[in-house]
Amino acid sequence: MARLAALRKEVAGWRVPVVGVSALTAGGWAAFLAISLIFPYLAPVFWVLFAIDLFTLALFALSLNLLLGYGGMVSFGHAAYYAMGAYAAAILVKRADVAMPLALAAAPFFAAAGAAVLGAFAVRLSGIAFAMLTLAFSQVVYAVVFKWTGFTGGDDGIQGVWPIKALAAPPVSNNYYYLTLGVVLLCTLLLYLLVNSPFGYTLRAIRENPRRAEMAGVNVRLHQWVAFVIAGFFAGVSGALFVFFQGSVNPDYTGIFRNADPLIAALLGGVHHFLGPALGALVYKVIFFYVGREFPFLFHLVVGAVLVVVVLLFPSGILGFVQERRWRSLVPKRKPAAAPIAAGKGQPASPLDRG
Amino acid sequence: MEWMARVAVQLLSGISIGVILFLVASGLSLIFGVSRVINFAHGALYMVGAYLAYSVMSQAPGSGPYFWLALLLAPLGVALLGLVVEVAFLRRIYRAEPLYQLVMTIAIAFVIGDMVRTVWGAENRSVTRPDFLTGAVSILGQPFPVYNLLVLGLAPVVLVGLWWVFYRTRWGMLVRAATWDRDMVGALGVNTSHLYTTVFLFGAWLGGLGGALVAPLQGLAPGMDTSVLLLAFVAVVIGGLGSFFGTLLAAVLLGVAQGLAVLNPLLRRFDIVIPFALMALVLIARPQGLFGQKE
Amino acid sequence: MTSVAGRRALLTCRGLRKAFGGVRAVDGVDLEVLEGELHALIGPNGAGKSTLFNLLTGQVRRDKGEVYFDGHRIDGLPPYRVMRRGIARTFQITSVFRHLTALENVQVSLFAHYQRHLNPAALLIPARRSKLKEAMHLLEQVGLAPNAFKPAGALSHGDQKRLELAIALASQPRMLLLDEPTAGMAPPERRETMALIARIARERGLTLLFTEHDMDVVFGWAERITVMHQGKIAAQGRPDEVRANPEVRRIYLGG
Numbered sequence: 085m086a087r088l089a090a091l092r093k094e095v096a097g098w099r100v101p102v103v104g105v106s107a108l109t110a111g112g113w114a115a116f117l118a119i120s121l122i123f124p125y126l127a128p129v130f131w132v133l134f135a136i137d138l139f140t141l142a143l144f145a146l147s148l149n150l151l152l153g154y155g156g157m158v159s160f161g162h163a164a165y166y167a168m169g170a171y172a173a174a175i176l177v178k179r180a181d182v183a184m185p186l187a188l189a190a191a192p193f194f195a196a197a198g199a200a201v202l203g204a205f206a207v208r209l210s211g212i213a214f215a216m217l218t219l220a221f222s223q224v225v226y227a228v229v230f231k232w233t234g235f236t237g238g239d240d241g242i243q244g245v246w247p248i249k250a251l252a253a254p255p256v257s258n259n260y261y262y263l264t265l266g267v268v269l270l271c272t273l274l275l276y277l278l279v280n281s282p283f284g285y286t287l288r289a290i291r292e293n294p295r296r297a298e299m300a301g302v303n304v305r306l307h308q309w310v311a312f313v314i315a316g317f318f319a320g321v322s323g324a325l326f327v328f329f330q331g332s333v334n335p336d337y338t339g340i341f342r343n344a345d346p347l348i349a350a351l352l353g354g355v356h357h358f359l360g361p362a363l364g365a366l367v368y369k370v371i372f373f374y375v376g377r378e379f380p381f382l383f384h385l386v387v388g389a390v391l392v393v394v395v396l397l398f399p400s401g402i403l404g405f406v407q408e409r410r411w412r413s414l415v416p417k418r419k420p421a422a423a424p425i426a427a428g429k430g431q432p433a434s435p436l437d438r439g
Numbered sequence: 440m441e442w443m444a445r446v447a448v449q450l451l452s453g454i455s456i457g458v459i460l461f462l463v464a465s466g467l468s469l470i471f472g473v474s475r476v477i478n479f480a481h482g483a484l485y486m487v488g489a490y491l492a493y494s495v496m497s498q499a500p501g502s503g504p505y506f507w508l509a510l511l512l513a514p515l516g517v518a519l520l521g522l523v524v525e526v527a528f529l530r531r532i533y534r535a536e537p538l539y540q541l542v543m544t545i546a547i548a549f550v551i552g553d554m555v556r557t558v559w560g561a562e563n564r565s566v567t568r569p570d571f572l573t574g575a576v577s578i579l580g581q582p583f584p585v586y587n588l589l590v591l592g593l594a595p596v597v598l599v600g601l602w603w604v605f606y607r608t609r610w611g612m613l614v615r616a617a618t619w620d621r622d623m624v625g626a627l628g629v630n631t632s633h634l635y636t637t638v639f640l641f642g643a644w645l646g647g648l649g650g651a652l653v654a655p656l657q658g659l660a661p662g663m664d665t666s667v668l669l670l671a672f673v674a675v676v677i678g679g680l681g682s683f684f685g686t687l688l689a690a691v692l693l694g695v696a697q698g699l700a701v702l703n704p705l706l707r708r709f710d711i712v713i714p715f716a717l718m719a720l721v722l723i724a725r726p727q728g729l730f731g732q733k734e
Numbered sequence: 735m736t737s738v739a740g741r742r743a744l745l746t747c748r749g750l751r752k753a754f755g756g757v758r759a760v761d762g763v764d765l766e767v768l769e770g771e772l773h774a775l776i777g778p779n780g781a782g783k784s785t786l787f788n789l790l791t792g793q794v795r796r797d798k799g800e801v802y803f804d805g806h807r808i809d810g811l812p813p814y815r816v817m818r819r820g821i822a823r824t825f826q827i828t829s830v831f832r833h834l835t836a837l838e839n840v841q842v843s844l845f846a847h848y849q850r851h852l853n854p855a856a857l858l859i860p861a862r863r864s865k866l867k868e869a870m871h872l873l874e875q876v877g878l879a880p881n882a883f884k885p886a887g888a889l890s891h892g893d894q895k896r897l898e899l900a901i902a903l904a905s906q907p908r909m910l911l912l913d914e915p916t917a918g919m920a921p922p923e924r925r926e927t928m929a930l931i932a933r934i935a936r937e938r939g940l941t942l943l944f945t946e947h948d949m950d951v952v953f954g955w956a957e958r959i960t961v962m963h964q965g966k967i968a969a970q971g972r973p974d975e976v977r978a979n980p981e982v983r984r985i986y987l988g989g
Contacts, residue, residue, distance in 0.1 A: 158538050205723050212477060212537065213726045216676055220719040223669060227712035277858040282845040285834070285861045289842040292831040299791065299829075301817040301846035301905050310852065340665050344545065351542055381556045388549030395543045396531060 120265055124258035132254045132261050133329075138369050139268040140326040145349035145361030146275055147318035152347070153355035154279050155311050156291030157207075158215045160343055161222030162319055164202070167338035169195040169320025170327040171229065171236060174245045179235075184248045188324050195320020196313050198225075203312035207305050210294070222338055230335045241334030245327050253329060264325050271318055276358060278314065287311055319346075348387060351394060354401025363402055444579035445702060451583060453698020455590040457691035459656070462597065462649035463667055464674035464686045466642035471680055472618035473638045474533060479544035480524065482668030483551035484643050488517045488650025489659055490559050493566050496655070506569035510651050517647025518640050520551070525639040533635065552664050565658040572655070586655055593652070601683065604641075614638060673718040679728025689729065693717075741768040744909055744941050745790070745821075747809075750799035752789055759785040761965030763799070767909070772932060772942045774952045777962035778985065783945045784826065786962070787911055791823055792816040804908070814846075822902035823911035826945075828894040832887030836878055836897050839886050840869040843904035872900045875934065891918050892927070899931065903938075910935065912944035916951055924948055928955050953977070961985065 124132045144166055151157040172194035176187035202221045209217055229236045236242070247253065253260035278284050290297045290304050298304050327333045336342060345368070346361065353364025371390065376383035398405045467481045495509035496502070524547055532543045568586050575582035605611035617624045617634060625631045649667075657663075674693055678685030693714055700706040700713065721728060745767040752760040760782045767773045775783050788794040790801055792813040801809040808816050831839050844865040845856075856864075873879045876896040881889060886897055895915060902910055915931060916924040928951050935942050946952045952959060952973075959976045961969040969979045976982055 152538075158541070205719070209722060209726055213722055215541070216672060217719060217722040219669075219672070220676075220715045220722065223715040224712055224719060227709070227715065230711065231708050274858070277860075280860050280862065281858055282841075282856045282861045282864055283852065285838060285842050286845055289831045289834060289839075292833055293829055295793070296825075296829040296831065296901070297842070297846075298813045299793075299817060299823055299825075300843040300901055301814050302842075303812075303814050303852075307852065340669070347542070355538075381553055381561065383553070384549035385553035385557075388546040388553070391542055391546035391549070392528060395535070395539050395546065396528075399535070399539055 124254070124261055129254045132258060134369065134373065136253065136261055136264045136329050137326075138365060139264045140322045140329065141345065141349060141369065142362040142365040143268045143271055143325070144319055144322040145346040145353075145365050146272060146358075147315045147322065148346040149350045149355055149361045150275065150279070150287075150311055150315045150318075152350055153357075153360070154284060154291065155287050155308060157210070157308060157311070159206075159218040159312075159315075160215045160347075161218030161220070161225075162315070162346055163338045163342035164218075164222040164225040165195040165199050165316035165319040166323035166326075166342065167225060167229065167333075167335075168198045168316075169323030170333045170337050171242075171323075172320070173324040173327050174242045174333045175235070177245055178242055184246075184251070184328065188328065191324035192317045192320035195323065196317035199313045199316025199319075200309075203309050203316065207308040207312060219343070222343055223340075226335055226338045229338065237334070239335060241332055243332045245333060246331055247328045251328075260329065264329070267321065267325060271321055272362075275318065279358060283307075283310070348391065350401075351391065352401055354403035354405075356400060357403035357407070360401050360403045367402070441580065444581040446699070448578055448581040448583050449698040449702055450695060451578070451591065452587055453695035454594075454691055455587040455656075455694070456697060457694025458590055458594045458597070459649045459653050460667070460670055460674055460694055461687050461690035462645050462652070464671040464678070464690050465601070465683060466645035466649075467671050468675045468678070468680060468683065468686045469614070469645070470639055470642040471675070473614060473621070474529075474635045475537075475621070476529065476533070476540050476544065478639075478642070479541060479668065480548040480551060481642070481646050481671060482664035482666075483548045483555070484517050484521060484646040485650040485653075485667050486555055486659075486664040487520060487551060488513045488647030489654040489663065490555055490650075491516045491647070492651035492654045493559075493564060493659055496566055496569075500567035501570045501573075503569045503571050506572070506655075509654075510648070513651035514644045514647035517650070518644040521640050521643025522636070524643075525636050529639065530632070530635075548664065548668075555664075556661055559659075561661045563658060563660045566654040568655040590652060590656065598687075605683070610637065670714055673714040676718050676728055677721045679730040682728065682730035685728055685730030741770060743767065744769040744804060745943070746802045747790065748800050748802075750786070750789055750801065750809075751797045752785055752794060753797055758965045760789060760796075763962075763965070763967055765960060765967065765970075767941060767943050768958070769941055770939060771957045772935065772955055773944070774956035774959045775943060775945045775962065776947075776949075776952055776959060777968070780964075781962040782965040783962055784913060787823065787913055787945070790816075790911060791821065817846075817905060817907075820906075820908035821911060822905050822907035822909070824895070824898040824902055824913055824915060826913040826917060828891065828898055830886040830889075830894055830897050830901065833885055835883050836873060836886055836889065836893075836900075837866075837869055837882040839897055840872050840900050840904050841865055843901045844868055847905040869904075872903055875903070876900045876930065892923055895919075895927065896930075899934075903934065907940065909941040909943065912942065914945050914947065916946065916948060921948075921950070924951055925954070 120135075123135060127135075144162075148159065148162045151159050151162070169191045173187045173191035176182040176190060177184055182190070202218075206214055206217050206221065230239055232238065247260055247263075249256075251257075251259045251263055279287070286297070286302055286307060289300075290302065290307060294304050323337065327337075349364035349368045350361040351364065352367050353362065354360030368387070371386055372383060375386045394401065400408065463481065463485050466484075467478055470476060470478045470481070491513035492509040495512055496505050499505045528543060528547060532540050535543075572586045572589055575584050576588065577583070603611075605615055613624060613629055613634060617629075617631070617638075621631065624634070670693060674686055674690040677692070678687070678689035696713055697710060700710040706713075743766040745765070747763060747765045750760055750763040750765075751758070763782075763786060765786075775786070777783055785794065789796050789799075789809075792808070792811050792815070796809055799809065800807060803816075803819055803821060806819070808819060808821075811819075831842065834842065841861065841864065845861070848865070870879065870882065873882050876899050878889075878893060878896050878900060881893060886894065889897060899915075912931070916927050919927060931942070931944075932955050934940070944956075956973055958971065959969075959973055960967060961976060961979075961982050963985045968985055969976050969982050971979075
């Protein structure tokens with residue numbers, strides 16, 4: 085291993101050697117945890133509610149990015165599993181009289197089951213066909229939920245889906261905030277471990293070169309299916325968390341625009357960085373706050389304009405842009421890595437460092 | 440007998456919807472076939488066509504000449520918008536990863552959609568049909584809107600026109616060649632950049648025409664861009680990307696299915712499931728669509 | 735057809751046929767590759783060599799025929815299963831995981847070999863240090879150790895070919911299918927690469943089936959040669975036999 089260390093030093097100029105967690109990352113997390121823990125006592129109720137909304141979107145986007153950034157699978161129908169989690173939670177609580185905490189814990193498994201069934205078909209395809217099929221499935225789910233009035237409440241959905249008193253949301257108590265924070269942090273940690281596990285590395289390899297992965301002995305389809313199910317599970321978690329926050333569920337949870345939300349968030353923040361989608365979710369929510377509430381007709385226009393800018397100028401998202409600049413400052417003589425637009429390829433040198 | 444008449448009316452009604460859907464879907468298919476870009480903004484272009492037609496026709500509600508003027512100007516307006524979109528934005532992303540292409544067209548869809556809502560407002564609007572096309576005729580005893588007859592009547596005109604463009608003009612031949620092999624066409628010295636632009640223009644024009652035709656038929660609603668886009672996707676997937684005939688068949692099939700589903704109470708409950716269930720089925724069983732080329 | 739005494743056939747294919755549209759890319763091929771030998775597959779462009787490889791690895795489904803590996807039928811199996819039986823291949827146009835480092839490339843292959851990537855316990859453990867020693871060892875064997883942390887896409891062409899070799903070796907195969915292993919290299923590099931491959935093959939007792947266009951490489955290293963032409967086997971045997979074969983002269987020199 086001494087030889088390994090020596091080798092690393094030798095090629096240190098090539099990239100930022102991250103062995104373990106850097107001081108910056110650790111410090112950043114410490115600060116985040118500290119602030120988020122005392123946040124409800126610092127900020128007005130509105131912002132605490134904003135934070136809960138943000139956390140669920142961040143998890144939703146992170147779950148999609150397992151497929152998008154790590155798996156190279158563009159899913160246009162991820163909201164279906166978000167909605168399945170939400171509806172499962174709502175139905176368990178309102179129709180089956182299940183206790184809310186139990187319903188919250190069980191709901192993601194329903195979403196995972198849905199992802200298992202639909203994913204079995206979807207992973208047989210790739211590229212555009214995969215995207216179209218996931219979209220079709222999402223619309224079928226929408227239609228079923230819309231029409232099955234007896235079970236899902238149809239167009240009106242299900243109302244009065246609230247957490248138990250002990251876990252109520254502001255302004256009653258801050259406990260739902262802490263619940264959401266805790267669950268999202270836990271899920272984020274699990275996802276982080278996952279993408280840095282042999283499973284995660286193999287998933288990235290499949291993204292890079294499915295044929296080569298197959299020829300290295302990887303059962304590509306099975307692997308992609310597992311990724312699809314896991315992504316669906318965490319989407320279900322975010323959906324279930326959101327429904328108890330919102331208090332109701334309706335077909336729009338799997339509507340066409342809800343499918344776009346995690347996609348946009350992931351792109352804004354950077355799909356090749358683990359926390360990119362979370363950052364993108366923040367930006368998305370901020371845009372909504374400043375534009376969407378005052379000028380609801382302009383929200384999509386602004387988002388669209390921002391996306392155009394991102395695609396043309398910052399295709400690797402905010403975090404990608406930051407990372408590229410760091411690298412350029414480290415190795416100034418190297419020609420900057422070509423942007424995806426010019427080269428038609430993906431990210432520059434290994435972003436795997438960042439997990 | 441009455442039952443047969445109702446079926447006939449619904450059938451014809453479905454076909455006329457199918458014709459309009461075909462116009463939109465064919466534009467989508469064309470753009471994809473040549474530039475391999477899935478134009479998520481196509482529904483928005485259709486919507487602009489509808490709203491432009493409304494603007495023209497509302498100058499003189501019920502007027503025949505203004506109707507024809509709308510049919511002339513609205514698609515041209517949409518084509519112009521398409522030109523701007525293609526030159527300013529799409530050109531830069533032809534070489535990018537498919538994900539970014541999709542996001543770009545989605546972003547454009549967002550922008551156009553909101554622009555329409557800002558300029559024209561978000562309320563549903565109805566568009567007065569021109570006087571000579573109001574009312575209904577009797578088909579086997581059932582009333583059938585005269586306007587739909589126009590749409591049905593235009594169908595063969597559109598088909599012949601498209602056939603003529605693609606099989607009798609040099610441009611059409613280039614387009615067909617490019618659908619089969621883009622790189623070869625470029626290697627043959629054709630200015631692919633211009634080709635992509637003109638193809639997008641034409642595709643946008645078709646979408647705008649569809650919108651202009653549908654305005655007096657179904658009125659205007661803020662969500663019309665997404666609903667038509669989804670159906671157009673279904674039509675293109677089922678028919679097969681790159682196949683005009685397939686798209687036509689699928690569009691008409693979808694229109695007819697929608698039209699006939701109204702008659703049966705059970706089917707009516709699931710009418711919005713049918714198109715997507717069909718699309719899912721086709722993608723699973725035969726991903727290249729009924730008539731598409733295997734990639 | 736000569737047989738080398740004592741050696742059994744590791745890979746056998748009989749009557750293999752594959753047509754694309756109207757073109758018969760592989761038209762009734764019977765082939766035997768003996769255990770431990772270095773067997774070259776040559777033929778002009780379009781002879782069907784790549785298609786044959788794809789048929790053997792299961793990447794392309796055969797129209798007709800059977801393929802046996804180590805006595806078991808493998809035709810019809812999906813590629814990853816063929817791999818697991820002990821066949822590995824490299825590609826003519828280097829095919830690696832471009833954005834992963836060379837080390838990660840090999841690690842992924844090792845994970846697949848040891849079935850670590852789908853093991854539920856392995857879903858959450860860090861991969862960075864997993865199978866690290868073995869991966870570095872493989873990289874050393876092919877001379878890529880200094881480049882371990884470079885993204886595979888940034889490696890030179892020759893280095894990418896070496897990486898492919900390391901990826902192939904990671905699965906501890908019994909047989910290697912190498913599709914033009916020295917393509918794109920200058921002659922000195924070709925000899926070096928072939929020497930390395932031959933050495934590794936001998937050390938590990940691997941059977942080698944490789945396609946090549948460079949006749950120096952072919953005649954310098956192959957123990958037996960099969961010549962393909964228009965989808966069929968035109969000649970087969972030891973290098974001197976093949977060289978003297980008038981049919982082979984006709985195929986390559988025309989007339």
